[in-house]
Amino acid sequence: MANPSEHIVKSYDEELKQLNTLINRMGGVVETQLDGAIQAVLRRDPEMAERIVKGDGQVDEMEQEVGALVIRLLALRQPMAVDLRHIVSSLKIAADLERFGDHAKSIAKRAIAISQVPRIPAPGLDRMARMVQAMIKDVLDAYIEGDTNKAIRVWRRDAEVDQLYNSLFRELLTYMMEDPRNITGCTHLLFIAKNVERMGDHATNIAETVHYQVKGTQLPDDRPKGDDPSFAIADHNG
Amino acid sequence: MTRHLELKTAVMNKKSEDQTEAPLRNVPRTKISATHVDVFYGEKQALMDVNLDINEREVTALIGPSGCGKSTFLRCLNRMNDVIDICRVKGDILLDDRNIYDRAIDVVQLRALVGMVFQKPNPFPKSIYENVAYGPRIHGLASTGEELDEIVMSSLGRAGLLNEVKDRLNEPGTGLSGGQQQRLCIARAIAVSPEVILMDEPCSALDPIATARIEELIDELRANFTIVIVTHSMQQAARVSQRTAFFHLGNLVEVGDTEQIFTNPSDKRTQDYITGRFG
Numbered sequence: 001m002a003n004p005s006e007h008i009v010k011s012y013d014e015e016l017k018q019l020n021t022l023i024n025r026m027g028g029v030v031e032t033q034l035d036g037a038i039q040a041v042l043r044r045d046p047e048m049a050e051r052i053v054k055g056d057g058q059v060d061e062m063e064q065e066v067g068a069l070v071i072r073l074l075a076l077r078q079p080m081a082v083d084l085r086h087i088v089s090s091l092k093i094a095a096d097l098e099r100f101g102d103h104a105k106s107i108a109k110r111a112i113a114i115s116q117v118p119r120i121p122a123p124g125l126d127r128m129a130r131m132v133q134a135m136i137k138d139v140l141d142a143y144i145e146g147d148t149n150k151a152i153r154v155w156r157r158d159a160e161v162d163q164l165y166n167s168l169f170r171e172l173l174t175y176m177m178e179d180p181r182n183i184t185g186c187t188h189l190l191f192i193a194k195n196v197e198r199m200g201d202h203a204t205n206i207a208e209t210v211h212y213q214v215k216g217t218q219l220p221d222d223r224p225k226g227d228d229p230s231f232a233i234a235d236h237n238g
Numbered sequence: 239m240t241r242h243l244e245l246k247t248a249v250m251n252k253k254s255e256d257q258t259e260a261p262l263r264n265v266p267r268t269k270i271s272a273t274h275v276d277v278f279y280g281e282k283q284a285l286m287d288v289n290l291d292i293n294e295r296e297v298t299a300l301i302g303p304s305g306c307g308k309s310t311f312l313r314c315l316n317r318m319n320d321v322i323d324i325c326r327v328k329g330d331i332l333l334d335d336r337n338i339y340d341r342a343i344d345v346v347q348l349r350a351l352v353g354m355v356f357q358k359p360n361p362f363p364k365s366i367y368e369n370v371a372y373g374p375r376i377h378g379l380a381s382t383g384e385e386l387d388e389i390v391m392s393s394l395g396r397a398g399l400l401n402e403v404k405d406r407l408n409e410p411g412t413g414l415s416g417g418q419q420q421r422l423c424i425a426r427a428i429a430v431s432p433e434v435i436l437m438d439e440p441c442s443a444l445d446p447i448a449t450a451r452i453e454e455l456i457d458e459l460r461a462n463f464t465i466v467i468v469t470h471s472m473q474q475a476a477r478v479s480q481r482t483a484f485f486h487l488g489n490l491v492e493v494g495d496t497e498q499i500f501t502n503p504s505d506k507r508t509q510d511y512i513t514g515r516f517g
Contacts, residue, residue, distance in 0.1 A: 005515050012514065078473055080500050080512040216502030 012077055019069055019090050020144055026062040026097045027140035031133055033059065033104035034199065038129040040111035041192060044119065052108035059101035066094035082216075089213035093143060096202040096209070100136065103195040103202075110188045117185040120175060124168040125189065128196050131161055135203040139210065146214045155207035155219065161200035168193045266293035269434060269464040270315060275329035277310050277319065284310045288329070288490045290483055292434075297456060297465045299479035299496065301472060303516060306485040308468045312436050315466060316352035317345050333434070350377055353427035357439040359419030361411030361426070366403050369411040369422055370394060373430040389429055397425035398455050417448025424455065428463070435459065437467040441474065453478050472512055476500045484508045 007013050033055055040049035070091045073079060079087050135154050142150035172186040172193075211219045270292035277285035285307045292298050292315075300308040310319070317338060319325040331338050338348055350373070361369050370390045373379075380386035390407075394400040399421040403414070411422050420440060427435055437456070441449040456465060456478045469475050475482050476496060483493040484507070492505045503509045510516050 005510060007514050008516065009514060080472065080476075080514075081503050081509050083513045084501060 012083075015069065015073055015077070016083065016086065019066065019073070019087065022062060022066050022069065023090055023093055023097070024140060024144060026059065026066070026094060027136060029055075029059055029062065030097050030101045030104060031136055033101055034107075034129060034133055034136075034196075037104045037107035037111060038126060038196075040108055041114060041189075042126060044111075044115040046112045046115045049108040049111035049115075052111075053105055056101050056105040059098055063094045063098040066090060082213075085213045085216060089143075089209045092209050093206050096205045100199050100202045103199045107192050107195050110192050114185060114188045114192075117188075118181065120172075120182055120185045120189060122168065122172070122189050122193075124164050124171065125193055125196070128161060128164040128168065128193065131157070131164065132196055132200045132203060135161070135200060136206075139203050139206045142207065143210045143213070146210075148211050148214045151207040151210040151214075152219070155204050155211075158200045158204040161197060165193055165197040266296055268292070269294035269334065270466075271330075271332045272311075272314070273330045273332075275311070275314060275327065275331060277307070277314060277328075278324075278326045279322070280324040284488055285314075286488045290490055290493060292464060292466055293481065294464050295460055295462070296481060297460050297467060297479040299475035299482045300466065300468045300485060301470075301475050301482060301511075302485035302491075303511065304470075307488045308483075308485045309438055311485065311490075312438055312466060312468050315434070315436055316349050316354055318349075318354065320345065350430045351432055352434040352436060353430065353432035354436045354438070355420070355423050355427055355440045358443050359416055359423050361414070361419050361422050363410065363412055365408045366394075366411045366414070366422060367407040370425050370429045373426060377430050379430065393425040393429040394422075396428055396459070397421045398451065398458075399425055415448070417444050417451060420444060420448070420452060421455065424452075424459075428459070432463065434464045434466065437465065439468055439470060442470060449474070472500070484511065486511065 033052055036048060036052045036055070039045070040052060070087055073087050077083070135157055138150060139154040141147070142154065169190065172190050175182045176186045208219045211217070268291045272288055272290045272292075275285055275288040275290075276283060288307075288311060290311070300312060302308045313319045314327055314331060315333075315338075317327075319327055327339065333348075333352065336343070338352075362372065364372070367390055370393050371386055374386060374389045380389055391400060391404075394403060399418060402418060403409075403422075411419065414422060420443075424435075424440075441452050444452065453474065456467065459465060460480075467475075467478065479496045481493065482496045482499040484491045484499065484503075484505070486507050492499065492503060492508045494504075499508065500512060503512065
């Protein structure tokens, strides 16, 4: 952690460590959930998708576990300063991870639907997912190590995810214009890409939380962002 | 009609004046200003070059581990250290721009202006009434019995004790519960119309309910008084004060808004102390 010295009361340190372990484990689970969901989409594997959908329950349980531990720490330890920020931040991070897991679940549900329609090549999706996966891994490392520089790098990286999402959006639009039979598959893929993009946002939220946890100050509002795809114009004559 | 208009204009003017004054009002006035304060007990230096401003009508909490000098500093503010022979105080402490260590200052008057409440409730072995009446009487604040009654009643009222004792004002103050005794001591302190009240761990001998009542009282009193409180309970400092000063080994390490000190202190020693990491 940012503050390496130990508390006079050792059990307090153990509880804080337990909080870190829980968040870390939760991060590992949602990372796997994202990976599995994307693989289910790419391999058109409905069974795998089913497993991912069921797996989301575990993420929800872990979030509740973090919540219970945070309530306990607040009530019994009356944390101050860096400890208070650490505990409150963990609660927020758990909420972001839970939402992250929900997005993986949505992707998995669409993987089931998408396996019934003609295959559409979407090479950007895999890249985007890998990028977000790396972001969530790095941002949780930043949380455990109290490394704000690492958190800020993750925070900046989200712009790339946005850009990938935009190019994927344009690509899928082109397929749909080429052949209306692609519309079902493309729409599903578009929602999937949107889910991945939102996951990137949760990773940046966590980066902001880590920054607050360590420094006690907020990151500025003006996060670098990619283009807003809702303003991308489809060229019907093209 | 004209009059009505005039009145309205006057009100509107007043409003615009208020608005321009608003930012000024948010800046608290300095009531006590301590600069380069050193305190020695014989050879041993207990405070090192302390510079601290106490804002008017605010509660300032002094926190720090035992022996850090917080009580010593508090006792400098009404020259309680004078009674310790080997104690020497250097530096300047200004109360409203007057140096309280000036030879011309009457210490008795100073202590009426800067009252004190101690760790253990210490009512005089006299009646409840006499406990409160004593100060105003020796300072000649009341010329008639009715005036004295008025002061006693209003002081007991402001200390939140009146309802509990109004039917037994002639019973001994020592017969009250600990929390009531402490509120009696606060009533005694405010009876002489002080401007500053110093509190040296005023709740450490009280149960949580009595503590909560004192804390509520402190919050009410700050509308009229400048309060400096030494406390070992950081939760208490966080609850009652607007500003917090952290002392360690005779140094003033950090002073700031209470919220900032307890959520994001800038000095590592403050951080370690308030999070329970001091070895």
